[in-house]
Amino acid sequence: MTRFAPSPTGRLHAGHAFSAVRAHDFAASRGGRFLLRIEDIDQGRSRPEHVATILADLVWLGLDHEAPVFQSARRERYAAALDTLRARGLVYRCFCTRAEIAASQGAPHGGEPVYPGTCRRLDAAEVAARADAPHCWRLDMAMAVALAGPLLWHDHGHPVAAMPAAQGDVVLARKDAGTSYHLAVTVDDAAQGVSDVVRGIDLFAATHVHRLLQALLGLPTPAYHHHPLLLGPDGERLAKRHGAPTLAALREAGEDGRAFADALREGRLPTGFSTANA
Numbered sequence: 001m002t003r004f005a006p007s008p009t010g011r012l013h014a015g016h017a018f019s020a021v022r023a024h025d026f027a028a029s030r031g032g033r034f035l036l037r038i039e040d041i042d043q044g045r046s047r048p049e050h051v052a053t054i055l056a057d058l059v060w061l062g063l064d065h066e067a068p069v070f071q072s073a074r075r076e077r078y079a080a081a082l083d084t085l086r087a088r089g090l091v092y093r094c095f096c097t098r099a100e101i102a103a104s105q106g107a108p109h110g111g112e113p114v115y116p117g118t119c120r121r122l123d124a125a126e127v128a129a130r131a132d133a134p135h136c137w138r139l140d141m142a143m144a145v146a147l148a149g150p151l152l153w154h155d156h157g158h159p160v161a162a163m164p165a166a167q168g169d170v171v172l173a174r175k176d177a178g179t180s181y182h183l184a185v186t187v188d189d190a191a192q193g194v195s196d197v198v199r200g201i202d203l204f205a206a207t208h209v210h211r212l213l214q215a216l217l218g219l220p221t222p223a224y225h226h227h228p229l230l231l232g233p234d235g236e237r238l239a240k241r242h243g244a245p246t247l248a249a250l251r252e253a254g255e256d257g258r259a260f261a262d263a264l265r266e267g268r269l270p271t272g273f274s275t276a277n278a
Contacts, residue, residue, distance in 0.1 A: 001027060001033045001034075001192075002033075002195075003037050003192065003194050004024070004034070004063075006039065009046055011246040013246050014230055015244065017057070018264050019227065020058065020063055022225075023198035024063045026196060032196075033066060035066050036067075036068040037071065038068050038069070040071055042176075043072065055068070057248065060247065060257030061257045062261055069188070074191075078178065078179035078183055078187055079179075081217055082137060082173050084217060085216060085217070086137070088216075089143070090139060090144050091140065092119060092120055093135040094115070094120075094137070095133055096118055096119060101115055101118075115138065120169060135175060136171045136174050137172050140169060141164065148216060150162075154224065155204070155224045182213065183213065185206075186213040186214060186217070187217070190214070195223065196223045197223070197225065199225075200227060201229060228276055230269070231275065233272030235274075
């Protein structure tokens with residue numbers, strides 16, 4: 001069983017199609033199920049019209065899927081997982097703003113500064129005094145790694161040693177959402193019985209964190225299949241924020257979606273496009 005899990009914060013582009021086709025075909029070739037999960041925990045940016053467009057795009061591509069599941073309807077599951085970690089003393093409140101975190105760091109790590117653990121060092125009295133202030137919940141990475149011990153996961157069948165510590169004390173519950181990508185994805189993949197995760201290599205680093213959370217929460221570990229990213233004519237990975245050409249635009253221009261999907265399967269990329277493993 002595989003899944004395609006887009007966020008409805010914008011329209012899908014060819015990079016999404018590249019990933020969706022791979023996930024769909026992996027399941028179809030094995031007689032498995034292909035799930036659609038709408039990752040709409042960011043209610044400030046998620047839009048119903050983008051959900052409608054996602055559904056239309058998948059029909060256009062000829063990718064049959066099961067009825068979509070919405071993360072916004074699963075908050076109780078994420079809260080329960082966070083409570084489990086909180087009861088074990090593995091998470092702590094963080095009151096820092098993004099600006100404060102950025103200012104405390106020199107060079108960014110992977111585009112984002114690694115959290116320096118400022119609030120981990122607060123004493124109980126100060127935390128209690130600020131408990132009503134806006135805060136997120138972070139994983140005490142050092143404690144979690146020590147508790148879990150050595151971990152492995154598999155990518156394309158090859159063992160990978162999990163090294164989540166490089167990500168620092170990641171956020172497990174955002175101030176505005178009650179959960180985070182890391183926690184929600186880990187909980188949902190287990191709850192939905194996803195056996196194989198087919199997704200872009202840009203999420204390879206996140207998998208180290210997800211493997212740790214699986215161990216801490218007693219959840220099964222799916223097999224992972226990270227694939228290359230689709231790059232545009234400028235050599236940059238396709239992204240909503242960079243104005244990548246959308247599938248809706250192709251559809252509205254009269255392009256044949258099934259033919260477009262077949263071309264991606266066969267490695268016939270749009271003119272000027274390429275793939276990269278980073």
